[in-house]
Amino acid sequence: MAAIEVRDLRRTYRTRTGIRRTSVKDTEALRGIDFDVEKGELFGLLGPNGAGKTTTIKILITLLLPTSGTARVLGFDVVKDTRSVRRRVGYVFGGDRGLYERLSALDNLRYFAELYGVPAREQRRRIAALIEQVGLKGRERELVEGYSRGMRQRLHIARGLLHDPEVLFLDEPTIGIDPVGARELRSAISGLLSAGKTVLLTTHYMFEADELCDRIAVISSGRIVAEGTPKDLKSNVADGHVLEIEVYGLGDRAVETVRQVRGVRAVAVEEREQAQILVIRTGPGAELTQPVLQCLDGVLVGKIVTREPTLEDAYVELVGKADM
Amino acid sequence: MNVLRVILTGWLMHLKMLSRSWFNGVLGVIWPLFFSTSAFLMYGSHGGRKLIAVAVGGSMIGIWSATSTSGANAMQHERREGTLELLATAPVNFAATLIPVTLAMSTVGLYSMIATVIWARMLFHVSLPVVQPFTFGVAVAVTVVSVGLFGFLLSAAVVRFRAAWALGNMLEYPVWLVCGFLIPLSLLPGWVRPVSWVLAPTWGVRAVRDASLGGSPWGSIALGVTLSVVYCVAGVLLSQRMLNSARTNATLALS
Numbered sequence: 001m002a003a004i005e006v007r008d009l010r011r012t013y014r015t016r017t018g019i020r021r022t023s024v025k026d027t028e029a030l031r032g033i034d035f036d037v038e039k040g041e042l043f044g045l046l047g048p049n050g051a052g053k054t055t056t057i058k059i060l061i062t063l064l065l066p067t068s069g070t071a072r073v074l075g076f077d078v079v080k081d082t083r084s085v086r087r088r089v090g091y092v093f094g095g096d097r098g099l100y101e102r103l104s105a106l107d108n109l110r111y112f113a114e115l116y117g118v119p120a121r122e123q124r125r126r127i128a129a130l131i132e133q134v135g136l137k138g139r140e141r142e143l144v145e146g147y148s149r150g151m152r153q154r155l156h157i158a159r160g161l162l163h164d165p166e167v168l169f170l171d172e173p174t175i176g177i178d179p180v181g182a183r184e185l186r187s188a189i190s191g192l193l194s195a196g197k198t199v200l201l202t203t204h205y206m207f208e209a210d211e212l213c214d215r216i217a218v219i220s221s222g223r224i225v226a227e228g229t230p231k232d233l234k235s236n237v238a239d240g241h242v243l244e245i246e247v248y249g250l251g252d253r254a255v256e257t258v259r260q261v262r263g264v265r266a267v268a269v270e271e272r273e274q275a276q277i278l279v280i281r282t283g284p285g286a287e288l289t290q291p292v293l294q295c296l297d298g299v300l301v302g303k304i305v306t307r308e309p310t311l312e313d314a315y316v317e318l319v320g321k322a323d324m
Numbered sequence: 325m326n327v328l329r330v331i332l333t334g335w336l337m338h339l340k341m342l343s344r345s346w347f348n349g350v351l352g353v354i355w356p357l358f359f360s361t362s363a364f365l366m367y368g369s370h371g372g373r374k375l376i377a378v379a380v381g382g383s384m385i386g387i388w389s390a391t392s393t394s395g396a397n398a399m400q401h402e403r404r405e406g407t408l409e410l411l412a413t414a415p416v417n418f419a420a421t422l423i424p425v426t427l428a429m430s431t432v433g434l435y436s437m438i439a440t441v442i443w444a445r446m447l448f449h450v451s452l453p454v455v456q457p458f459t460f461g462v463a464v465a466v467t468v469v470s471v472g473l474f475g476f477l478l479s480a481a482v483v484r485f486r487a488a489w490a491l492g493n494m495l496e497y498p499v500w501l502v503c504g505f506l507i508p509l510s511l512l513p514g515w516v517r518p519v520s521w522v523l524a525p526t527w528g529v530r531a532v533r534d535a536s537l538g539g540s541p542w543g544s545i546a547l548g549v550t551l552s553v554v555y556c557v558a559g560v561l562l563s564q565r566m567l568n569s570a571r572t573n574a575t576l577a578l579s
Contacts, residue, residue: 013574014573061413062413062571063409063412063413063571064571064574065568065571065572083415086413086414086415087415091409091410091413093406095406096406097404097405097406097407098405098406098407098409098410099405099406099407100337100341100405100407101405102340102341102344102345103337103340103341107337107340110333110337111333111334111337112410112414114329114330114333114334114416115330115334115410115411115414115415115416115421116414116415116416117415117416120326120329143344159410163415
């Protein structure tokens, strides 16, 4: 039995606008997704904003009801067996909130330990162990309002692990954390797997997914557009190269012209302060630097780099295809 | 899972949080003093029992105001903190996470009760006699719990709505009037009285007055307890219904 089983899961949000003449708008956040996560696996759900990642997690932690389809966690239906699911899952999200600012870390953990049914005799030991594990020992009696974002995030992890859940949902846990803090957090996430946990992670950071995940599903506009190991996804784009050109003042017309160049598979533009980076996926054996530069007539060109494709390139290509 | 432990721990934690808000604390103490001062000045010539009744009514203002305005806004506060979703997905009954919040609020209202009594003694030389100390203590405790549970019912009813604070503000002043905090219920039109009977503060203020003036408060205490049970049962059912509705309509968002 898989730890998480999702079958044809759909969720539609209904919004109403207007006062006298109300109009109803339905938005399909999930359009029938299927995936399984095996026990002890770290599964990544990647996708752009609004793709349906958080909706999926919220259904799996019983916070939202699906419009149709089924989802099971450790064999329990998320609609019918709500309490059984809640006892066995932990939920950690990124950002500053989700903690009581005017309580210390210790009091936050004490309160959530009660809410999540940690037996009274075990609370003290487990809270002390978690504070040590997330590196907050010595600071646990300070009010959370004085904590840095990284410390809060580590406290979130401790809170999510309080009731020793078998399955942990991490919704963009490293968002807004500095690189050192994010690295520590990633190491803590890796540690969860050695403790036998099943983890479902959503993230925008491809290198993070590449480093941590056993398998990945790419979700776009409410549909899963690819699923496999990071290696599998990279292999979709492995038979070519990536040409990165630093440009200044790139217009839409130039991008379209580049897209028409024979041998170009995909084009994306990344904004970097004043500059833009034109990322071009090319087919195998194609030498496209000159033809592409000819399309950039009148555009100031900086550094040009050719490199091997990464998971991010695979992701951009998959999401780009799905949106077309 | 021990629900009573959850409620007790939650009450202690929320009490800690509320006590750490210097601004709310000062406001909670000072705010009712203006109204009780007005009432003392209005009833000053009546003297004796009337002034004691006003002192009790003035002290009840603090408990009620702390609970009504904050109770309706409590869930919005949890939403802002980003903790509402965590409370909603805890394996414990959702009601057990709401009750401690409003109970802590009504308990904090005791600050203003004490402040009003001290104020009455210092400025108007009105001492609360407390003829039956034990009964007085029971009456105050039942009042705090019943008002807290009324706040729970209110917060459960409005958990889905972001503008719930407006309802709390709207209820604050009418209850002072309808429950007879500062004026006798006998002065109000007959049709208002049934409304006052279903509101716990009516019996709370009556019980505390009787306990301090030497009357028999047990009837009012019993009615306060009965209403508490009714509020609690209605709140549990309503909170479950509202939570299911929120899960369907996606209205428990973090922002």
